[in-house]
Amino acid sequence: MAITGREGGRVKLVLVAAAALIDADGRVLIAERPAGKQLAGLWEFPGGKVEPGERPEDCLIRELAEELGITVKEACLAPLTFASHTYETFQLLMPLWICRRWEGLVQGREGQRLAWVRPGKLRDYPMPPADEPLIPALIDIVGAGRD
Ligand SMILES: Nc1nc2c([nH]c(=O)n2[C@@H]2O[C@H](COP(=O)(O)OP(=O)(O)OP(=O)(O)O)[C@@H](O)[C@H]2O)c(=O)[nH]1
Numbered sequence: 001m002a003i004t005g006r007e008g009g010r011v012k013l014v015l016v017a018a019a020a021l022i023d024a025d026g027r028v029l030i031a032e033r034p035a036g037k038q039l040a041g042l043w044e045f046p047g048g049k050v051e052p053g054e055r056p057e058d059c060l061i062r063e064l065a066e067e068l069g070i071t072v073k074e075a076c077l078a079p080l081t082f083a084s085h086t087y088e089t090f091q092l093l094m095p096l097w098i099c100r101r102w103e104g105l106v107q108g109r110e111g112q113r114l115a116w117v118r119p120g121k122l123r124d125y126p127m128p129p130a131d132e133p134l135i136p137a138l139i140d141i142v143g144a145g146r147d
C-alpha cells in the first residue's frame with residue numbers, strides 16, 4: 001500500500017532540527033515563537049527547517065547561530081529523541097539533540113523571549129502539540145529539577 005496521510009492523501013513531510021540546550025543547573029532553554037509566526041506565543045526548542053541539500057546537524061548549528069547568537073560544535077550535539085506530529089497541513093518530523101556546551105552568550109537574536117526551565121516545569125509553558133511527548137525524555141536525561 002502507498003504511504004498516505006491521515007486523510008488518505010499524500011503527506012507533506014517537514015524536517016525540523018531542534019536542540020535542547022542544558023545549562024550547568026540542569027535547566028532547558030525554550031524560546032517563545034514571535035507574533036506573526038505560525039504557533040505564535042507557544043514555547044519551543046530553538047531550531048528550524050532543514051533546507052534542501054542541508055545536513056540536519058548543519059541546519060541546527062546554523063539556526064542556533066541565527067536565533068541565539070551562539071557557536072555550537074557538531075561533537076557537542078547528542079541525539080536525544082524525536083517528534084513526529086500530524087499538523088493540519090504537514091507532517092512534522094523533528095529530531096531533538098541535546099547540547100550542554102556552546103560558545104558565546106545565549107541571546108534572543110530575533111526578538112523572541114527566552115526561558116531557562118527545569119524539565120519538570122516545562123508543562124507550565126504552553127508548547128506546540130508536537131513537543132509535549134518530548135518532555136519525558138528530557139526529564140529522564142536531565143532530571144525533573146529541584147523546585
Ligand atoms: N523550532 C521548532 N519548531 C517547532 C517546534 N515544535 C513544532 O511543532 N515546531 C514547528 O516546526 C516548524 C519549524 O519552524 P521554524 O519557524 O522554527 O522554522 P525556521 O526557524 O526555519 O523559520 P522560518 O521558516 O520562519 O524561516 C514550525 O511549523 C513549528 O511550528 C519546536 O520545538 N521547535
Ligand SMILES: [Mg+2]
Nearest residue numbers: 046047048049
Ligand atoms: Mg526556528
